[in-house]
Amino acid sequence: xxxxxxxxxxxxxxxxxxxxxxxxxxxxxxxxxxxxxxxxxxxxxxxxxxxxxxxxxxxxxxxxxxxxxxxxxxxxxxxxxxxxxxxxxxxxxxxxxxxxxxxxxxxxxxxxxxxxxxxxxxxxxxxxxxxxxxxxxxxxxxxxxxxxxxxxxxxxxxxxxxxxxxxxxxxxxxxxxxxxxxxxxxxxxxxxxxxxxxxxxxxxxxxxxx
Numbered sequence: 754x755x756x757x758x759x760x761x762x763x764x765x766x767x768x769x770x771x772x773x774x775x776x777x778x779x780x781x782x783x784x785x786x787x788x789x790x791x792x793x794x795x796x797x798x799x800x801x802x803x804x805x806x807x808x809x810x811x812x813x814x815x816x817x818x819x820x821x822x823x824x825x826x827x828x829x830x831x832x833x834x835x836x837x838x839x840x841x842x843x844x845x846x847x848x849x850x851x852x853x854x855x856x857x858x859x860x861x862x863x864x865x866x867x868x869x870x871x872x873x874x875x876x877x878x879x880x881x882x883x884x885x886x887x888x889x890x891x892x893x894x895x896x897x898x899x900x901x902x903x904x905x906x907x908x909x910x911x912x913x914x915x916x917x918x919x920x921x922x923x924x925x926x927x928x929x930x931x932x933x934x935x936x937x938x939x940x941x942x943x944x945x946x947x948x949x950x951x952x953x954x955x956x957x958x959x960x961x962x963x
Contacts, residue, residue: 765956769900771909782914782947784839784939790930792843794850800833800840801852805862807835809949811942812866812887814875815925817845828875829925832942833864839939845926849880860885865945867891867904890948898958904941911948916940 791800804810811834817826831842831853842853856862857876866872869889876882891902899910908916920937930938 765897765958767897767899767910767955769898771901771906776906776909776915779909779913779915781917782908782912782940782944783917783936784834784943786834786836786939786943787838788935788939789838789840790843790935791840792846794847797842797847797850798852800842801856803838804833804835804840805856805859807862809863809865809946810835811839811945812864812869812872813938813942813945814872815921815938815941816875817924817926818922826926827878828872830938831876832938834939834942834946836943836946839943841930841935841938843930844879849876849882854880854882858883858885862886863888865890865949866942867902867907867945888949890945890952893952896957897952897955904944907948908944911951912944916944 789800791797811832813832814828815830815832817829819825827845829843829845831844833840833842833856857864863886865888867890869887873884873887890904890907894901894907899907901907901910905916905918908914917937917940920934923931923934925934927934
């Protein structure tokens with residue numbers, strides 16, 4: 754996979770910003786790989802063993818939305834994706850168990866997300882851990898001259914495809930996640946890999962010396 758990253762593009766043609774209107778005109782991008790739901794404690798270890806063997810995984814979380822002032826919920830879902838397979842850990846049903854923590858603390862496994870600090874903060878409300886090996890697309894995008902921060906717009910600029918946010922405010926603690934929820938949640942984690950890979954194949958902007 755790392756040989757793939759070395760095939761650099763010859764130039765950086767990324768724009769710095771994109772409007773909501775222009776983003777909406779782009780084709781949608783969706784994860785088409787295998788989605789595995791982890792909602793029993795017995796399945797956690799096998800999922801984490803598979804993920805720990807990967808050099809790069811996408812990372813995201815989802816939380817049940819609250820529509821009442823002063824009412825909030827703890828993180829409901831942890832998404833960890835490879836290019837081919839995404840695991841959805843239903844944290845409203847299973848604990849943030851030690852195999853998951855070891856993965857989140859493993860600096861050898863690169864975990865790529867957007868607004869990583871916010872997601873980690875939500876996870877630490879369940880259990881304390883020391884994260885390692887995380888890359889935040891929001892923090893590194895400026896090195897390629899990109900001013901946007903949202904995952905939707907980062908995907909639009911870097912990949913030329915938009916990430917749908919139609920399911921963002923759905924109930925992530927529902928008895929069964931709908932097919933649309935599964936695709937949405939998987940896409941949010943998986944697309945981080947796609948964006949990161951594309952960035953690594955593209956020259957950074959050259960900053961002028963002061």
